[in-house]
Amino acid sequence: MDRNQATGLILFAAVLLVYSFFFASNPEPEKVQPGAPETTQEAHTTEKEQEAVSSPEPTQEADSLVNARNKAKYGDFAPLVTGTEEKVALENGLVKIIFSTKGGEIKLVELKGFNTWANEPLILMDEKSASFDYQIQTNKGPLSLNQFYFEASSQEITLEEKTAQQITFSARTAQGEISRTYTLPAGSYVMSHDISTQGIGANLTDQQITIHWKDQLKKQEGDIDESRRKTYVNYYTQEGDYDYLSASSDEDAEEVSAPVKWVAFKQRFFTSGIIAKDQFSKADLEQEIPQDTMSVKNMSATLSLPINNDLANNSYYFGPNNYKILKKVTPEFEKNVDMGYFFxxxxxxxxxxxxxxxxxxxxxxxxxxxxxxxxxxxxxxxxxxxxxxxxxxxxxxxxxxxxxxxxxxxxxxxxxxxxxxxxxxxxxxxxxxxxxxxxxxxxxxxxxxxxxxxxxxxxxxxxxxxxxxxxxxxxxxxxxxxxxxxxxxxxxxxxxxxxxxxxxxxxxxxxxxxxxxxxxxxxxxxxxxxxxxxxxxxxxxxxxxxxxxxxxxxxxxxxxxxxxxxxxxxxxxxxxNANKKKSKFQSRLEEAMKVAEESKKKK
Known part of the structure; x- marks a missing residue:
């Protein structure tokens, strides 16, 4: 081996040594645990985050589009259609009523002290079987209060020397406020309901609240045939007339043009009723017998509740068909217990x-x-x-x-x-x-x-x-x-x-x-x-x-x-009485008998 070859071999070995020292591969990485992100994914995410810093946030852009759409659809009520739904309750020793902050509406009614025929808690109505829908007429068309989110606050008050539980649902706009206040006195099946529309009068096109009430009456008794015979819609007009939809008809409907004081979905032993403080200006009532036995009857009522001075008032009755209890609720409400014909x-x-x-x-x-x-x-x-x-x-x-x-x-x-x-x-x-x-x-x-x-x-x-x-x-x-x-x-x-x-x-x-x-x-x-x-x-x-x-x-x-x-x-x-003269009645009766006999012979 000459000098040049030896020098080249040494330089080549030196190059390999330097390369192996500076450019050798890193040690084997630890195995990634199942479900952990890989290094490449982390790098990819980091790149996205860096891109997001230099561009507008997609969520902010989406929120702005939603707000714009809500503003176009709901106008001044747009801020009320976003929020979080919560459940709150009113109860006393007789009844428990659960509400939702979305709409400030009734979602469930349970009667304490009663069980169904199957020995289960007696739920008079729930979200699956019934619904209340209060609609206001606005410059954006009819809007349901069930679309609005409310804030709930509860308190205990004294009402006519009795304690009462009260819940107020409030929904505020830039112009005013909609509030719904429910009050349930101790020892009562009657719950009052006040609706305030302060400051939003300019947004309303009609001083009426339309109430849509639907109920697939839950089966509470074992004998469904007898239950259906005793279940029907009752109503009482402001003029003092009581009437009801036919109990035996498979399907029935009636439009009541006269002002109505109350409407009741009356079952055999229990009643749900809605009562106006003054009157409902009109009512459309329907009932039908379903083909299955999941519900006793399907009923609905559409009522018009006037707004006077930014206020509308009504009340509810959820309770038993006890004659003495019903008699104290409102005039003629005891008619929900059938006492028979007038004689x-x-x-x-x-x-x-x-x-x-x-x-x-x-x-x-x-x-x-x-x-x-x-x-x-x-x-x-x-x-x-x-x-x-x-x-x-x-x-x-x-x-x-x-x-x-x-x-x-x-x-x-x-x-x-x-x-x-x-x-x-x-x-x-x-x-x-x-x-x-x-x-x-x-x-x-x-x-x-x-x-x-x-x-x-x-x-x-x-x-x-x-x-x-x-x-x-x-x-x-x-x-x-x-x-x-x-x-x-x-x-x-x-x-x-x-x-x-x-x-x-x-x-x-x-x-x-x-x-x-x-x-x-x-x-x-x-x-x-x-x-x-x-x-x-x-x-x-x-x-x-x-x-x-x-x-x-x-x-x-x-x-x-x-x-x-x-x-x-x-x-x-x-x-x-041997020589007693005939009485006038006896004489007339005999004369009538003679006339009848002669007429019979002529025929």
Whole structure:
């Protein structure tokens, strides 16, 4: 190896050594943990951040576009459509109401002290089943308060010497403020609601708030068919007229042009109602029966609430259909409890309700209360029962004379009736003496047909084998359904039917009834067996006890009424009235009978 080659080799080795010292690769990096960003990603992010520093922020640009769109759509109300939704509550010992700060609106109502048929908390309405939507008419068109975010503040106040919980929802604009104040007094199902629109009058085109209320009424009772029969929309006008949408119609609607005081979505045992402090200027009401069983009925109401001096006021009722509670809410609000037609409603309103609530204070068993109601009513009506028995006894005693007339004038019905009336006059007997006292007792009999099915006090109260007196007491569930009867057997209804047939047989012996009249008494109990099988057990039990007490009363009266003494009195009347002239009423009646007979012959 010459000198030049050696020098070149040394220089080459030196170059390698220097290169390996200054340009050698770094040590192996640590393994990246799962989910950690890689170095290249971090470098990429850093580059983006550097680019972001030298350019406008995309979020700021997006916010400005949103604000511009909101300003164009909502005008001065644009600042109110952004915010954070929170839930707040008002409650007392009876009811709990949850609100949302988005809209300052009701979202849930729970009634304390009540459970559903499935023994769950009774939620009268929630976000899934119901909604309230208050709309104002603005220069940007109709705007819903549910689009606005409110700030909530709560306090405790004194209202009419009672403590009350109050929540105020406020939404402020540059021009003014919208506020909604809810006040719930202690021990009350009524919550007041005040809406203030101060300073925004220039933005409003109409001094009306349109309220859209929709509710898919939640199933609270086991028997949905009975629930639907007792569920409908009620309303009461400012002029004092009460009306409702048909309870049996699958779909119904009505436009009420007259000012309305209140509207209620009335269920069998519970009611949600909205009440104007002054009036709703008009109302559009609808209801329909859904095809499924998820809800009892679907209802809606559209109401116009006037704004006076920047204020609009109304209130809500969320609570039970208790007659005495509803009577204190607002005029005629107790109509949400059906007390029956006018000729029987007075019995329930002024007698049965007061008697029932008085006995409630003393007794806790509602079966015992029903028995006591029967005994008290029967004792009160005993003079009429006694008079009716004596009247029927007189007709039984003079039956031989009546049969003799029927045989003598069998070919001349008009003459026979005239002679019968003459006989009644001579004997001092009235054929109506046994019927009129019974007729006066009928309002009490029919009043119960409305009272017990609508009495919330009986709801989920058990007695003997009946687990709930407000519904039927099924002892046998049939694998099939019998037309007009159902797919179950109610024992109280069977007992009522047997007792009525027994009483009819005893009564026929008492009056010596013959012909068709003898069999009519047996048809009615069988008919009622079909009708009452699906009615509340309390109603069948009441009729059963009433039949047994009536049977006992007549058996007791029979011991003190002697037919021979009645006969002696009738004979004395016969001698006394032998030459008695016909009364004007009797003469007119005979004349009318003659005219009817002649007209019949001509035809």
């Amino acid at each position: 029987v409603s007075w019995v329930n309103k002024y007698i049965i309700v007061n008697l029932f609530h008085y006995l409630e204070k003393v007794f806790t068993n509602y079966g015992v209360i029903i028995i006591l109601i029967v005994l008290i009513i029967k004792l009160f009506l005993f003079p009429l029962t006694y008079k009716s028995y004596v009247g029927m006894a007189k007709m039984r005693v003079i039956k031989p004379e009546i049969d003799e007339l029927k045989e003598k004038y069998s070919d001349d019905p008009t003459k026979m009736q005239q002679e019968q009336m003459k006989l009644f006059s001579q004997l001092g007997v009235s054929p109506l003496s046994g019927c009129l006292p019974m007729l006066f007792q009928m309002p009490f009999l029919f009043a119960m047909f409305f009272f017990f099915p609508n009495s919330i006090e009986l709801r989920q109260e058990s007695f003997l084998w009946a687990h709930d007196l407000s519904t039927y007491d099924s002892i046998i569930n049939l694998p099939f359904s019998i037309p007009f009867y159902g797919s179950h057997v109610s024992l109280f209804t069977l007992l009522m039917t047997v007792s009525q047939i027994t009483y009819t047989k005893f009564n026929n012996q008492l009056t010596a009834a013959q012909g068709p009249m003898k069999n009519i008494g047996y048809i009615m109990p069988v008919t009622f067996m079909f009708v009452l099988n699906s009615y509340p057990a309390a109603l069948s039990f009441y009729y059963f006890v009433s039949n047994m007490v009536t049977f006992g009363q007549q058996a007791l009266i029979k011991q003190f009424v002697d037919d021979s003494k009645i006969r002696q009195k009738i004979e004395a009347n016969k001698k006394k």
